[in-house]
Amino acid sequence: MTGSETVGLLALETPFDGALSLDPLVVAVIFAMAVVTVVAKTGGIWLVRRVDVSDRVQAGLDVLPGAIVIAILGPELAAGGPAEWGGAAVVLVVMWRTKSILLALCAGVAAVVAFRAVV
Amino acid sequence: MEQTQRGESPRESDATSGERGEEPTEPESEPVTFGLSGLRAGFLTCVPIAFGVAGYGVAFGVLASQAGLSVAEATLMSATVFAGAAQIIAVELWTEPIPIAALVVTTFAVNLRYSLMGAALQPWLGRLSPTKIYSSLCLMADENWALTMREFRAGNGRGAFLLGSGIALWLFWVVSTILGTVAGGSVGDPNRYGVDFILVAVFVALVVELWDGRSTLAPWIVALATSVVAAELLSGQWYILLGGLTAALLEVIRHDG
Structure with missing residues (x-):
């Protein structure tokens, strides 16, 4: 272990000393992250509002919501196991039958916790 | 912000919202309002989910304090x-000296999917003033985007729903970050509770809400195949962007075909 790492560890042991400290460079980096995040969040709608959207492009935009949801879910579930797949199935069925998102979420999360304990 | 800009028949859409008919395909026909009722509905609907998100806020706080923040x-x-995944990745990259360029570029790349998600809300949000659109979008996260999309498609044109649900997420996210940084490592793994x-x-x-008959099938299969393959081949969250874009592109090509 090098000297500088030891100093770092010692500093961590008394975290409340610097709890309210704001390093100017750290603040600048955080603001830069905030700016690019706002650009990312608003950029898409900004563009769509500027350009003239043809019927053809509109047809593409119409399928975006479902496509994004599937694109987020697919790899997430592929990386999961039987417990996650079972939980997803529970959400699907409860949502389909009751149309209540809160009920579906509670049932799904409870099912995952239960399945993980068993599997 | 309290006034609502209602059309000629403000609550007309409520009567049909229970029926899954044609209303989602023609959002232009519904008036979009921006008032306290939408703000409150968004906030209250999102609180249970924000409570779960707070589990990640605590985790982020722990990681941030370990990184030296x-x-x-x-x-x-x-x-x-206010972007969970990007922040957690950022504090994992955080070293001394601070890798400024890597942090900023990674944050942008991880959050680029929000461009697509925001654009998907244009049919409804687009009829509000720019101030309302862009301030709402600043508080957009995955969770409240999903809830808002659901709300809009159900035929409730309450434009303030995104902002209200975003405020709920923001409050829980900030407070849980403080808890995490102060509590340090004494908190257990939030995943134990299925968070x-x-x-x-x-x-x-x-x-379930977005399924719109067989016309939905082709773009969804394309999005699924692209995202699963892209997630295997590429690092980061490019797979979301690629999955959404290829499905949209397919639809643009198929149009009138």
């Missing part, structure tokens, strides 16, 4: 950046 710095990041499954569950529920 002070309570004030971590809280400032949660309050201004990591909440986001998946929200999106599975949304799949």
